[in-house]
Amino acid sequence: MAEIPRSDLSVAEEILGGYPAEEPALIQILQDVHRAYNYLPCDVLERVAEALDVPLAKVFSVSTFYKSFSLEPQGDTIVKVCTGTACHIRGAGLLVEELERQLGVGPGETTEDLSFTIKTVNCVGACAMAPVMIVADKYWGSAKPTRVKKYLAKGGDDEN
Amino acid sequence: MPTLKINGRRVTVDADATILDAVRAAGVEVPTLCHFDGLEPWGGCRLCVVDMSQAGWEDDWFKVVTACNHPVDEGMTVVTDSERIIETRRVVLDLLLARCPEAPLIQELARDYGIEETSYTPNPEPDDCILCGLCTRVCDHIGVSAISSADRGWGREIAPPFHKPPPDCIGCLACAEICPTDCIPYETSNIRRTIWGKEFEMLRDPKTGEAVITKEQAEHFAERSGVPITYFETSDTSKRRQMASTFQKLQVVK
Ligand code: SF4
Ligand code: SF4
Ligand code: FES
Numbered sequence: 158m159a160e161i162p163r164s165d166l167s168v169a170e171e172i173l174g175g176y177p178a179e180e181p182a183l184i185q186i187l188q189d190v191h192r193a194y195n196y197l198p199c200d201v202l203e204r205v206a207e208a209l210d211v212p213l214a215k216v217f218s219v220s221t222f223y224k225s226f227s228l229e230p231q232g233d234t235i236v237k238v239c240t241g242t243a244c245h246i247r248g249a250g251l252l253v254e255e256l257e258r259q260l261g262v263g264p265g266e267t268t269e270d271l272s273f274t275i276k277t278v279n280c281v282g283a284c285a286m287a288p289v290m291i292v293a294d295k296y297w298g299s300a301k302p303t304r305v306k307k308y309l310a311k312g313g314d315d316e317n
Numbered sequence: 318m319p320t321l322k323i324n325g326r327r328v329t330v331d332a333d334a335t336i337l338d339a340v341r342a343a344g345v346e347v348p349t350l351c352h353f354d355g356l357e358p359w360g361g362c363r364l365c366v367v368d369m370s371q372a373g374w375e376d377d378w379f380k381v382v383t384a385c386n387h388p389v390d391e392g393m394t395v396v397t398d399s400e401r402i403i404e405t406r407r408v409v410l411d412l413l414l415a416r417c418p419e420a421p422l423i424q425e426l427a428r429d430y431g432i433e434e435t436s437y438t439p440n441p442e443p444d445d446c447i448l449c450g451l452c453t454r455v456c457d458h459i460g461v462s463a464i465s466s467a468d469r470g471w472g473r474e475i476a477p478p479f480h481k482p483p484p485d486c487i488g489c490l491a492c493a494e495i496c497p498t499d500c501i502p503y504e505t506s507n508i509r510r511t512i513w514g515k516e517f518e519m520l521r522d523p524k525t526g527e528a529v530i531t532k533e534q535a536e537h538f539a540e541r542s543g544v545p546i547t548y549f550e551t552s553d554t555s556k557r558r559q560m561a562s563t564f565q566k567l568q569v570v571k
């Protein structure tokens with residue numbers, strides 16, 4: 158993902174220009190901002206609040222409510238481990254531990270070089286292939302700790 | 318004006334009343350935690366539940382509703398102390414006590430319903446906030462909206478944006494005053510006031526030197542009401558003195 162410095166508000170302005178300056182557009186604008194910056198930088202949120210004439214507190218509330226929004230810079234690749242019931246029973250915990258060993262950060266954290274962010278999620282609707290690990294957009298079913306390194310290396314590549 | 322039956326007693330209330338208004342008019346008490354007269358009802362705490370049956374429903378058909386935000390209707394029957402209502406309130410209080418095991422108000426209410434200790438696992442990091450939303454709603458009501466609910470689920474809390482001193486806050490203390498569990502800390506003196514980590518300078522009465530209001534609050538009120546800002550920096554003592562001197566000047570003609 159192309160990195161946009163957080164201080165660069167021109168991208169935010171461009172996004173804002175595409176919507177009516179009204180509260181109902183808030184979530185869509187936040188989604189676009191998230192896609193562009195890979196997180197929600199606080200100065201951009203301040204600008205969004207001002208442009209839509211929505212209190213900053215409300216923008217903050219919405220930004221923290223949805224799990225898909227992050228207020229911290231995220232890694233280029235998001236690694237999600239499903240820790241829902243089925244995956245938990247089939248060893249999701251071991252996957253998380255292996256990831257921590259490989260990347261040196263825990264769930265909810267990002268590696269210093271901003272290449273990976275680890276997240277845990279609750280059931281991705283693929284319980285039959287538990288435990289499930291998702292690297293970028295690629296789903297790995299019956300994931301094994303011994304293969305975590307491979308999953309990370311392949312990232313979102315299509316070939317298996 | 319609709320007439321209702323509350324625990325067997327008839328009351329007549331305004332058409333735009335809520336069940337809570339009717340219950341109170343009948344002299345019956347229903348506990349509330351997230352309700353404050355004058356603020357839009359929210360129905361968040363679920364403590365004010367009552368059994369309600371509409372005119373025309375079968376005799377034994379009752380529905381559990383929150384009294385604070387349910388409109389009244391002609392011929393409505395309300396029961397505030399049925400077994401399942403008491404049990405529902407008990408569950409609500411049991412859960413609240415698990416969340417806020419150290420909040421005196423919650424302990425007291427729970428005790429009223431026979432709960433000494435929560436039957437759930439008490440919150441390992443006790444917090445007195447019951448998430449009733451009164452603070453954020455009152456802040457919205459005065460047209461400021463400096464604070465809001467943040468995060469979700471277990472992590473939900475009341476916070477200023479980015480957990481930093483809120484730029485919009487005017488230091489009026491309304492949130493702290495309305496908080497039923499007194500869990501919003503602040504400090505105020507004749508010179509300074511601090512709330513949500515933001516510091517305010519107090520406006521003082523030019524005659525008595527008493528601190529009256531923060532500069533930001535006076536400006537906010539002056540701007541919205543069109544009343545000159547000097548009005549807001551006059552302390553009650555000064556107002557009384559002014560009135561007394563005005564009265565002295567009055568000549569009573571017999
Ligand atoms: S003190 Fe600040 S946060 Fe609290 S109600 Fe007043 S303006 Fe809102
Ligand atoms: S801080 Fe107080 S008023 Fe605000 S939600 Fe918590 S308990 Fe309610
Ligand atoms: S619990 Fe992991 S996919 Fe359902």
Ligand code: FES
Nearest residue numbers: 360362363365385
């Ligand atoms: S007082 Fe009615 S739900 Fe809280």
